[in-house]
Amino acid sequence: MTHTPTSRRSFLKTSAAVTGGLMLGFNLPGTLGQAMAAGTVHTPNAWVHIADNNVITLLSARSEMGQGVYTSMPMLIAEELHVDISQIKVAAAPPDAVYVNALLGAQITGGSTSVRDGWLKLRVAGAQVREMLITAAAARWAVDRDLIRADKGMVYGPKGLKSTYGELAEAAARMPVPEKPPMKDPKDFKIVGKRTKRVDTPAKVNGTAEFGIDVKLPGMVYASLAQCPVIGGKVKSFDGAKAKASAGVIDVVQINDGVAVVANSWWQAKKARDLLTIQWDEGAGAALSDASVIDGTRQALKTGKVLEITKPQGDVAAALKGAAKVVEAEYVIPMQAHAPLEPMNFTAHVQGNKALLIGPTQFQQGAQGAVAGALGLKPEDVTLQTTFLGGGFGRRLELDFIVQAAQISKAVNKPVKLLWTREDDMTHDFYRPVGVNQLKAGLDASGKPVALHFKVASQSVTQRAFGLPKDTMDPFMAEAAVAGYNIANTQHDLVIHDTGVRVGYWRAVSHNMNAFANESFMDELAKAAGKDPYEYRMSLLAGKPRFAHVLKLAADKAGWGKPLAKGRALGIALMEGYDTYMAQVAEVSLNDSGEVQVHRVTVAADMGHMVNPDTVEAQLQSSIIFGMGAALKHQITMTAGRVQETNYHNFQPVRMNETPKIDIVLVKSTEKPGGIGEPATAVVAPAIANAVAKLTGKRVRRLPITAEALKQTAVA
Template sequence: MRKEWFMAAQADGVATEGVSRRTFLKAGSGLVLGFYVASGGGRFARALAADAPAKPPVAPNAFLHIAPDNTVTIQVNRLEFGQGVHTALPMLIAEELDADWSQVRSSLAPAGDPYKDPNFGIQMTGGSTAVKHSWQQHREIGARARAMLVAAAAEQWKVPASQVRAAKGMLTGPSGQSATYGAMADAAMKQPVPTEVKLKDQKDFTIIGKPTPRLDARAKSTGTQQFGMDFKPEGTKVAVVARPPVFGGKVKKFDASKAKAIPGVIDVIKVDTDRGGNGLAVVANGYWPAKQGREALVVEWDTEGLEKISSKKQIAEYKALAKKAGTPVKKADVAAIAKAPRKISATYEFPYLAHAPMEPLNCVVDLKGDSCTIWAGSQFQTLDAVAAAKAAGLAPDKVTLNTMMAGGGFGRRAVPTSDYIVEAVSVAKAWGRGPVKLIWSREDDIKGGYYRPSHVHQADIGFDAKGNIVGWNHVIVGQSIITGTPFEPMMVKEGVDATMVEGMGDPYSVPMNLSVHNVKANVPVLWWRSVGSTHTAFVMETLIDEAAHVARMDPVEYRRKLIDPKHARQLAALNLAVEKSGYGKAKLPKGQAWGVALHESFETSVAYVVVASIRNGQPKVHKVTAGVHCNLPVNPMTIEAQVQGAALMGLGTTLPGAAITLKDGVVEQSNFNDYAVARMTDMPVVEVFTVASTDNPTGMGEPGLPPLAPALANAVFKLTGKRVRKLPFDLAKA
């Protein structure tokens, strides 16, 4: 019988008692090693304790699998949707394991207690935390496995463990003995699990810090990678849902006769949708007949009593509110503004934004009498599994959620309400005749929420005769993305959503008086790649640039002067970007100009120096030089890719048409023909440089996005003399 080894490691911590001998559990043709896991948990775990399933006394925690042929398969406990964790996390384990990287494989772990984030206490992917939070945990997984392999070899060869060497998947002894990890795996199973392990010194790293091609690159580049959208078990029916045009609307009456007449359409079922509404699920043999059936439905919707947002009116109301002080966040004396000889008064507008990933939402549900199996590209496996259980009327331990590879997400697959998961379970429950695959079209995805909130900023800044800032009064208006979610107790204090004000004032020493108005609106809102920094960075970095102009100083020198010493990492990122770009030294072609911006989000500092011009009335970015301070770079290739992708996405927010607008409660955009995203033709040259550091890594999925738009806006000012105060850019009105 072929035997395979599954190695466990701690999630929230390992109990020191009862771990010297393990319980063996048969798992197909392999063996599973499990040990007791402490019942701790992070702040999110405590917030979710009422709904989360209880931890079993023994957790298999299967992260690491060594096969007889010496291949090492590492279970990735996050969602891989383009950010590179399918490679970066295995690198952490493989480094301490001393594995042969050419023999390392990775696979996505299902939802499970062992796979919860050791800091948050739930299984999730978000906040640019995957590598940061796994840094210690995953290295210990590899180190424990290595120690057990060494101990097994020492026992067989009757030599001290100190005389056994492990390297590149091989064990060697003092007298020339040798064995592969695969050959020694079963014997290693019989060794005690070390309660403490010594991790490598960074100077001994052979994998971490090295540019490493992604393990999923070949499958994705050859079209053989299976995404959630590709998965359809035999016998599965496809469903699409007709949702109300106004959020929270309900079906008043409908006629499905024309829909049911379409070949392939099996049934039309009323189902609950998100935010208290309901809709009609068209179940068919495939997506095309289901879509045609939905288009043939005759539906009258009940939207009575619902707030019907219109974007123009909303922005006008936000602007009026921004003239008044809100809930205080930072307090400073701003009385000097009134008598200041020079002033800036600026109003900024930001629209709703859709996430618009390449792969729209999808979910397969196989709901049986006493069990529910789900296949989805979930960012919130723990929350989604619990929500699915509730929707199905089952105990949480009766739900199996398989994590599928996803084609983007940018936050849309991490919804506290688990909207698309719950909807898919509701359809399967109503259908009741086998597995169902719920598919959202691109139009569904863009029109159906959730969105980055719209915001208005009002800034009033006063300067003395020498150009020094004597007062800065700032008001922000917008919806909270945290209020009403499980994260509210931790992230909403005294009525202020921490994400709305992140980065305001930083990294500069300025006398800012900051307040906010958290408004409510019948538009579902959610985090969007880099969250509040999508608007705060733009405001801060364009205003600082404008302040430099008032002070008659070079924008880079002005920033250096104002950066608080405690923000040395941001200064280092700025200096690196400036040095590598040739800013102020290289001569640019006629019609081109520099633009600079920097911002820190998720503990990572990114500075951009862009070179741009104006073509046909629109800005064109030719080159971006990035200075990045993310501490120790685990995989430089991933960091470069993340910055390049984030820079392009940030550029996308400036393009004409990059806005979600509503009229009478209905979203006006539906697809890429009327909702702009950046394309290959928009991509500039992006060079990425990282600040040398040996500190533990910080996040990289999101921090590359915020500084791009303000850097471009600052270049636009140099080219046109116009200050851009609105996204997307409209130079005709600037």
């Protein structure tokens, strides 16, 4: 990672307190904004704000959706600011260019980038503030700054001189910003790398944490939106008379995406919505089915434009021709819904040429810009406040529900909370796209792979969401396509195929399809070679120490090669994702109904320097359980363009009694931080698939691995 020093001018333009606590270019959230206006909070830089009463606030540029950034981000600040994390409060940052995620190019929370992006940036910010406080103290006391130290919210000088950070904050905010402040050597860290309790847990336990669904504004009304059962369809005509005559209903309004009923309570709005009579123009989407989507994606591998994921190595065709044995397989993953616990919602208040938006989003700049564009406003006239997110997984990168809330508010001239039903949420998602992987390998007489041809076809989310030009390589489709194994002759191809389905980024994105294919295929190669899957992998990892280390750690911890209880088997998988190296071993059996039971998952992870090991473990547990749902239960099916899964009864989460024991081995490392919020989601599916194949002799190459899928699969 690199750090571009920030000039005093650029700090002033974006974030500095000049006089009276004013902050240029920002609309700060809640009481923090009021304090700034009153001149009692001062901002040495865009992230750290210090009040006269010595309260320190971090403006978090990343949304908190359960992944722990409201703890890890202040830990980075606290380390260099020489304060305990308990002395730092957290508020969500407003939309602003200074908060752009350098790894994603926008103010986005996703891609397991929060720590990777903030690792240097926030430590520098904390160190800058510390040095500016010391400089301010030196000026106030007229002493050499080398005689001054900062610690635990106090600045100490010679002869008993001392001041709180708050007492020095206004003066510090006027000091020159040091471009390269002295920073701690990681070996001297007192906070970073230590297990730390999450700072947001008390509020979530006592109910004071504000999620989007909790937002209330004076005079607020509620909206329920009827959308076409086929995504992309439009209203041809509607009759809202019965709905408008219902108790509590304020208005019935048509917007781009459907017909909204606005009422004094959400239940009144929802009940009245059920009385609407709407004629829909269903559009081209009405011809879609999940089978046609998969078949079309498979056909694209034959007819579509081939893009090189990486430059081919050696001569694959010749090596395949001369191989002692050739192995081929196809792997398919279906569409998936994000299905967060908190359905889509947002609160908007549009008044004239101003708009206030409050709610859960992973994409602040996008929300501000989309609403400005939809309403014909200037972006700076759209104020956005981010609440806690009741799950994101990529769904809240989308902006549809935010624009809808703003359009409804403008139509009724009142503050409006739009709340989707669970059924709205399940049937109007931006679904994880179908993936079809076809792999072909040649083995020599000893069973060693001498050639590998990897092909994948899927849909580009980046084309839809960010306008990536057609026939341009989408790196978010190629994640984990190139596995870490040493194979002399390799070719990796990608075909982008637009299925007509509205697709979105889903936790771990294309790692899911590519790791499932690569790691399932590696087991198939081991079987063809007559080798143990673990030993086979290890033989292909010469010169790959981080891969080999986590593989060995996971295998040893899981007891690979030792006797298991009757009716159980182990499967192993390995992947690098978001600069994190990870191996997992799944222990499975079949129950009396023929369903896969996962008893234990062992994971070894090397993600470089960890900020909070406690959160790392929680993220691994969360990702494994999330990935198990996709591996064993979940898929989105579609008939005549209509999504068939509507709620948790037919899209069942992994329940507590289905959750395996999860053993975690964390590698201590001084490497740069990797991401941890997503990779485990992708590794657990092939680990389970490999265990099931070992147990049953049946290789299920299409997820999910259900009892019915096993019945229909022949022994390999």
